[in-house]
């Protein structure tokens with residue numbers, strides 16, 4: 001089979017045509033034909049050899065973790081799926097440690113040992129290839145109605161897991177809460193999908209991002225009934241002055257300096273959600289003492305989240321179906337670049353546009 005691969009040892013990228021086609025052997029397994037794969041910052045880092053681990057016995061890793069596929073074959077015990085079904089596979093697979101309670105409860109996103117594997121990232125081939133074999137229980141079924149948008153399910157699961165967790169944490173406030181004021185920082189795909197998820201929850205949403213209007217990110221923001229503020233025009237304090245108590249901040253830039261500067265505008269009893277992985281940076285001019293004092297006096301929570309479980313995937317599929325009904329043009333506007341498999345290195349090198357995808361088959 002053809003596959004877009006990275007050779008981490010040799011610092012090489014390319015499309016090869018001799019990836020072994022996987023055979024369906026498990027009675028509870030399924031075989032997928034991959035339709036589309038999204039590209040994100042994680043892929044760009046793997047393509048620049050920052051991380052990415054091939055499966056045992058391979059010199060290369062097939063890339064891609066944001067998959068969308070069609071079932072072509074099912075094992076005799078995979079009775080919940082049939083050929084022709086559209087699915088999004090989850091990304092992480094459990095570790096083998098019998099003592100890892102999260103993995104033994106199918107919550108590898110909370111794995112305790114770090115021995116988990118991830119398609120297209122860590123120890124398992126990804127989805128930028130023709131066929132994939134996997135267990136049926138890792139497939140989340142997608143309605144035909146959102147076929148054109150389903151490649152956005154995986155990046156939306158970041159927000160869905162965050163908001164499921166935030167909702168549970170904010171149960172600490174023992175009264176019926178009115179619709180929250182939410183701030184989304186960063187208008188990339190993770191930020192804009194998060195903004196949409198907050199809008200369907202009835203939140204008033206402000207998206208705060210670098211780009212100045214006119215910009216397609218700002219247009220999408222306004223189309224979903226949210227407010228857009230450019231960080232080039234307003235400081236965080238100026239932006240927050242026009243909002244009320246900010247109950248939730250969803251940080252989707254992965255920039256440590258930006259994240260810390262926004263902690264100051266989080267309101268009383270609020271929750272601040274980190275989703276980025278900025279790596280080692282020392283934010284400049286941060287007074288840690290004032291930060292902790294401020295957080296304590298305002299009863300604030302910090303939540304950081306990675307990966308997602310089945311509940312977040314199912315919620316993402318339901319929400320994306322709702323987004324496609326409410327804002328079809330805005331959802332369509334998120335996918336700004338479509339590439340053939342042979343062209344996969346182009347979106348690995350540039351960050352232009354909002355979401356780039358690889359078209360595997362149609």
Ligand SMILES: [Zn+2]
Nearest residue numbers: 040041042066
């Ligand atoms: Zn991704």
Ligand SMILES: [Zn+2]
Nearest residue numbers: 095100103111
């Ligand atoms: Zn585990």
